[in-house]
Amino acid sequence: MTTKLTKQTHFDAIIIGGGACGLMCAVQAGFLGKRTLILEKADRVGAKILISGGGRCNYTNLYATDQQFISQNPHFSKSAFSQWTVEDTISFFETYGIEGKEKTLGQLFPVSDKAKDVVQVFIDLCADLDQDIWCNAEVKIVEKTDDGFTVRVEIDGKQEYISAPNVVIAAGGLPIPKMGATDFGLRTARQFDMKIADTAPALVPLTITGKDQPWYEQLSGNSIFCRVWNDRISFEENILFTHWGLSGPAILQISSYWKPGESIYIDLLPNQNIADLIQLEKETNGKKMLLAYLASLYTRKFAEALSDKLPVEKNLASLTKTEIEDLSELIHNFKVKPAGDKGYDKAEVMRGGVSTDELSSKTLEAKKVPGLFFGGECVDVTGWLGGYNFQWAWASGFVIAQNI
Ligand SMILES: Cc1cc2nc3c(=O)[nH]c(=O)nc-3n(C[C@H](O)[C@H](O)[C@H](O)COP(=O)(O)OP(=O)(O)OC[C@H]3O[C@@H](n4cnc5c(N)ncnc54)[C@H](O)[C@@H]3O)c2cc1C
Structure with a gap:
């Protein structure tokens, strides 16, 4: 011994x-x-x-x-x-x-x-x-x-x-x-x-896999000021689209309150009401296409990416009540179900x-x-x-x- x-x-x-x-x-x-x-x-x-x-x-x-x-x-x-x-x-x-x-x-x-x-x-x-x-x-x-x-x-x-x-x-x-x-x-x-x-x-990017992943990938590099929330907390900061999902400060923040299997929600135009904004714009600029209008709020790339979810080729004056309601739901209540997170390799804490x-x-x-x-x-x-x-x-x- x-x-x-x-x-x-x-x-x-x-x-x-x-x-x-x-x-x-x-x-x-x-x-x-x-x-x-x-x-x-x-x-x-x-x-x-x-x-x-x-x-x-x-x-x-x-x-x-x-x-x-x-x-x-x-x-x-x-x-x-x-x-x-x-x-x-x-x-x-x-x-x-x-x-x-x-x-x-x-x-x-x-x-x-x-x-x-x-x-x-x-x-x-x-x-x-x-x-x-x-x-x-x-x-x-x-x-x-x-x-x-x-x-x-x-x-x-x-x-x-x-x-x-x-x-x-x-x-x-x-x-x-x-x-x-x-x-x-x-x-x-x-x-x-x-x-x-x-x-x-925690403070970790979230991943999207399966059929939704290419939609996020096409937007890689786009950053948008948002409100991100779940039933426990909400944060107003930027989100960042990436090849594999979502990052940016608002996503890192919510990740600390996220559990696998849960959804998070994103208001893509916090503190404003898209339906009211469209109504106002319609009064002076009804011929403007929804695509051009969304491109003025976000990036052209982001507006184009919404074409599979919204009638972006229509002009503002011709949007129906239901179409505006759907648009409003999408912009203010965008639901994301992350597949997971990027793990300890990318977590800050x-x-x-x-x-x-x-x-x-x-x-x-x-x-x-x-x-x-x-x-x-x-x-x-x-x-x-x-x-x-x-x-x-x-x-x-x-x-x-x-x-x-
Ligand atoms: C990329 C990144 C960026 C960050 N940016 C910020 C920021 O800007 N602001 C902020 O507030 N927080 C930030 N954080 C979080 C912050 O770094 C941590 O919360 C903080 O460092 C924790 O301090 P600590 O002393 O507890 O641990 P650490 O700083 O991790 O120190 C622990 C030390 O223990 C040593 N150790 C472990 N095991 C042993 C062992 N068996 N024997 C001897 N030594 C051992 C490790 O080598 C390490 O040096 C960031 C984290 C990361 C990963």
Whole structure:
């Protein structure tokens, strides 16, 4: 039998995962004079921050409240968001040289448009505050000991055992496996008999297959401002037609509330009434063809694509009441039954995760396992598109740092 050599360390906590949550946790712990060690599987920290927002990092949202988060317990995130607010995020980054600019709908990006500036803030602060970061260090398992935890980590093919009184699981979720996403957070929770809220890809494009697919494919690249809804929620943003179905912000948003087999509905002309608009146009321009009229509202391509569903060759004056009703139904109540979603390869976040029932909302410590903390995406708190997920990652990292 081989003896297991465990390195006793002086760290107050081992943080597993050097993403948004883990980095914020290390820095905030450092401000409190605590020492942490980040173990990061990849060869660098902050990989998802670097690709976020198209490489520009939408690091928070001016209008974030607990209302834009999905969880089995919608109240769970309130405590963390009251401890670390959007203003805290903004002033934290301002203090370290990152001014924010709002792009749209409260979405805040660095003025430099460079996500790498955000990551650099954490790398510099970790160095200044003496917080250790080990990259290429994949944690295999966390074990409970009498006075804390032992973590088995693989570094350059060698196993090491490191111990500390606290362990923070900030290992993210399942999206983008090719970037090294793991189920480590979920696995560790299960290992300690903690419940998991069902997981699924979220903020993800939706696919259309079968006889309808060519209709969407012909429109690939067309983007339309819409209201997209189901029986739970509605979003007003652009949709984007693609070769395989639908994407764009409104679709990504609704995908987080969509379940396989369900339909979604699209109002292709939100806040206006197509029947009234046609009536008005008819008064001065009755000879105009419906095709030309629709092309003026949308693109020519989109108007042409509607020719299999509407009498686009007729002029406006000759449209019957029934035809206008059908047109109105199609424009304002366009029903789509997605075949599926594009999966974790294309999802921005994971829905579900470590059940909030298992964690203290005030400290994010596991109720059954004192000293074990969960933060960021591996917890069942999933934000909307638009900087909300980082706000949760920063807030949960901050909260944990206060309690390790
Ligand atoms: C393409 C894309 C764009 C996005 N854009 C935005 C955006 O603009 N705004 C926004 O708010 N959100 C955005 N998100 C979501 C956001 O990136 C995540 O919500 C956020 O990164 C979650 O932070 P985290 O710290 O929980 O996890 P992560 O940032 O994923 O970090 C987890 C880390 O843990 C490491 N790890 C995993 N397992 C182990 C292990 N066993 N041992 C050691 N290390 C391990 C991983 O390598 C990873 O570095 C985007 C996501 C994607 C995929």
